[in-house]
Structure formats: structure tokens, C-alpha cells
Amino acid sequence: MVDQKELINAVKETVSREDVRYIVGYEEGTYGFETAPSFAYTSDDARKFIFNPLCTKNLVVYPILEEKLPLKREEQEDDRKIGIVVKGCDSRALVQILQEKGLKRENLVLIGIPCTGVVNTKKIKDKFPNQTEYTDVKEEKNHYVFSIEESVQKIPKKELLADVCKECEYPNPVIFDILIGEETEVETEPTYIEVREFEEKSLSEKWEYWKKHFENCIRCYACREACPLCYCKTCMADFLDPQWIRRSVDLSENTAWNIMRAFHLAGRCVSCGECERACPAEIPLMKLNKVLEKEIRELYDYTAGLDPEEKTLFGTFNPDDPEEFIM
Known part of the structure; x- marks a missing residue:
């Protein structure tokens, strides 16, 4: 499980650098079992950052699609680095983009997080269709644990784990500048x-x-x-x-x-x-x-x-x- 304080401190320290423009990570969503992208422009913004099994989204989509607007006369382009929180699969997408010259490595700061798999949000919503408030999910001993209506729910991980995570070969970021926590053991090989x-x-x-x-x-x-x-x-x-x-x-x-x-x-x-x-x-x-x-x-x-x-x-x-x- 990721140490949230370690993640927040890393984001605070990184976004405070003069050569970093912003960092994109995850924060609590506004509905049910959904997290949302979070953008930290200052060290105060870092307090919103989280990481848990609900952090499904691949955040690499944000810097690659960032719109570059025309500059005003005598205005210089902001060429500071962009920080991204990446899981194993996210980092692989970024590597592919770097190979294709879609982004430059020197323009990025990567905060890597070893991942033990994310939740299939459709499965968990089917089990709890009436849950509208954001609910934090934690992983404990091959179970997902969370509270709903003051009742602690404990469901076997295999019942809610996303299908793509079941045969994940690269749970650890393949490229990073800062690593939060210890690397995850690779336990699977693709069987197709x-x-x-x-x-x-x-x-x-x-x-x-x-x-x-x-x-x-x-x-x-x-x-x-x-x-x-x-x-x-x-x-x-x-x-x-x-x-x-x-x-x-x-x-x-x-x-x-x-x-x-x-x-x-x-x-x-x-x-x-x-x-x-x-x-x-x-x-x-x-x-x-x-x-x-x-x-x-x-x-x-x-x-x-x-x-x-x-x-x-x-x-x-x-x-x-x-x-x-x-x-």
C-alpha cells in the first residue's frame, strides 16, 4: 500500500522547483467509487493527492494532449517540466510516446508508484449501485476493504480486480525519477x-x-x-x-x-x-x-x-x- 504522506511530500517538493510547471496525479472524486485527475500548481495543491486501487485512469493522456496556444508578442513559451504520477502501465505508455518523439524526456518529471492492481469500477458499482458519496478503498491481505453506511466491507481482491491487472507483467514503473514505496514482485506471465x-x-x-x-x-x-x-x-x-x-x-x-x-x-x-x-x-x-x-x-x-x-x-x-x- 502506498504511503500517502510520502506521495504528498514528493509532490510538494517537486512542484516547488522552479523548473516544474505542474504535476498531475489523483484526488478523491465527487461520486461513488471514482477518483479524479488532480493538478498541483503549488505545494498546497499537493495535499489533495491520493493513490489507492480506485486510481484507474492513465494520466499520460494529459501532457500529450496539452494544447499549445499562440503566444502574444514578446511572450515566451513556458518550457518548464510537467510532472506525472505513473503506474507500471502508465509508464509504458509514456515510453512508447518518447520512442515516437511525442514528448521529450527532459520535459518531464515522473513520480513512479508500484501498483498491485486496480479495481474494476464497473464490478464494484454493480455490487453497490446506490453508493453516491466518494468511498476510499484500501487493499489488505488480498482483500479490498472500504466502508459503506458505517459498515466495513471486505471483498476478495480477485472478485473486483480489473481484468488487465490479472496478467500484468510490469506492475512497477519502467521509467521514473522518484519512486514512492518499494517495488512490487512480478508474479504473472501472460497466458492469453x-x-x-x-x-x-x-x-x-x-x-x-x-x-x-x-x-x-x-x-x-x-x-x-x-x-x-x-x-x-x-x-x-x-x-x-x-x-x-x-x-x-x-x-x-x-x-x-x-x-x-x-x-x-x-x-x-x-x-x-x-x-x-x-x-x-x-x-x-x-x-x-x-x-x-x-x-x-x-x-x-x-x-x-x-x-x-x-x-x-x-x-x-x-x-x-x-x-x-x-x-
Whole structure:
């Protein structure tokens, strides 16, 4: 469990530096089991910072999408560093962005937090649908503990743990400047059990599965907005000339959108699960991402977001790469 005082002191000390503009982390939300992004511009702001199993959001999305407004005459750009609180998967997303030159390492201060997994907020809301006030959740001996209406609830961790956390290989930040607490032991390796079971289905069964889900897509693009690696200035879905995808919400266009987005994340997705978590239609988007992750690992022995000095998957060429797919 993260020492909140240690986190707050680290944020206070960091944001007080002259070369730091602000730090983004987590604070208590205003409803139920939701936390919210918190921005510390002064040391006083740091008092709001928290970290617990409800801190699901990938905060790397904020600096990558920061809007740079035109400067007034004789005004200089604020080039101070931005601080980010990162879990293991968040740090991998940041590494991927650094590889792609989306951000510069020297412009960032990273406060790393070893993570033992986050809660699937949809599962906990289903168990307590009437909870409207923010409720803090703590992890104790493989259980999540929290109070509701003056009653202490203790639920086995495995019942509420987010699916992406169950096979997390990198619970510790792979890149950081300050580490809060001790590193977590890595206990899992990817088995891709669900992917392998899905691959055994017939072609018609696979299509019926995705058809059922893609029909529910409302094309709100919440998956795109939540993903730190969807940061193109103009998304393919927004192009009008040429128009790659029509604006109509129907099975054909919904399928095109979801498959296109999955392929744009091939060799880049870090399994943070933000896309699936943000989807109001509850489409199992991570199943698509995991299929591609498995293929890339088996074909090219490549895992995204580990080394900022390493080239991206599609930025390299290896003459020994398998070519079975070439006709």
C-alpha cells in the first residue's frame, strides 16, 4: 500500500522547483467509487493527492494532449517540466510516446508508484449501485476493504480486480525519477487464455461475437479520448477528404472504426485498459488489443513500452523476421 504522506511530500517538493510547471496525479472524486485527475500548481495543491486501487485512469493522456496556444508578442513559451504520477502501465505508455518523439524526456518529471492492481469500477458499482458519496478503498491481505453506511466491507481482491491487472507483467514503473514505496514482485506471465479460447471458435462464431458488440457502439470515441497513444492531431475517423469512415452509426462503419483503431495500436498498446474502461457500451476492446499483442510477441518477440531508447516495432527491420503472411 502506498504511503500517502510520502506521495504528498514528493509532490510538494517537486512542484516547488522552479523548473516544474505542474504535476498531475489523483484526488478523491465527487461520486461513488471514482477518483479524479488532480493538478498541483503549488505545494498546497499537493495535499489533495491520493493513490489507492480506485486510481484507474492513465494520466499520460494529459501532457500529450496539452494544447499549445499562440503566444502574444514578446511572450515566451513556458518550457518548464510537467510532472506525472505513473503506474507500471502508465509508464509504458509514456515510453512508447518518447520512442515516437511525442514528448521529450527532459520535459518531464515522473513520480513512479508500484501498483498491485486496480479495481474494476464497473464490478464494484454493480455490487453497490446506490453508493453516491466518494468511498476510499484500501487493499489488505488480498482483500479490498472500504466502508459503506458505517459498515466495513471486505471483498476478495480477485472478485473486483480489473481484468488487465490479472496478467500484468510490469506492475512497477519502467521509467521514473522518484519512486514512492518499494517495488512490487512480478508474479504473472501472460497466458492469453481468453485469446486462445477465442481463436478456437469458428469464423462464424467469431463474427457473431463481434457483431453483437459492434452493433452497440455509439461512436462516441471515448476509447480514443481515454487512450494516451491515440494522439494524432487529426484522427483517421475525422478525415473528410478522403473519408475513410462514414459518420453513420451502423454495423459496417462501427466495425471499420474499431478494427482500424486496434490496428493503429498494434505494437503500441501497453494494456492499460483505458479504452475498455471508458466505453459506455462495454465493448471488450482489450480482447482485440490482446489478439494483436499475442501475434506480435510470437512473430517478432516484441513488447511495447519498455525502453525509451529502443526503436518502435514498425521503425525497425530485421531480415530474420518471419514472412509466412506474404503471399
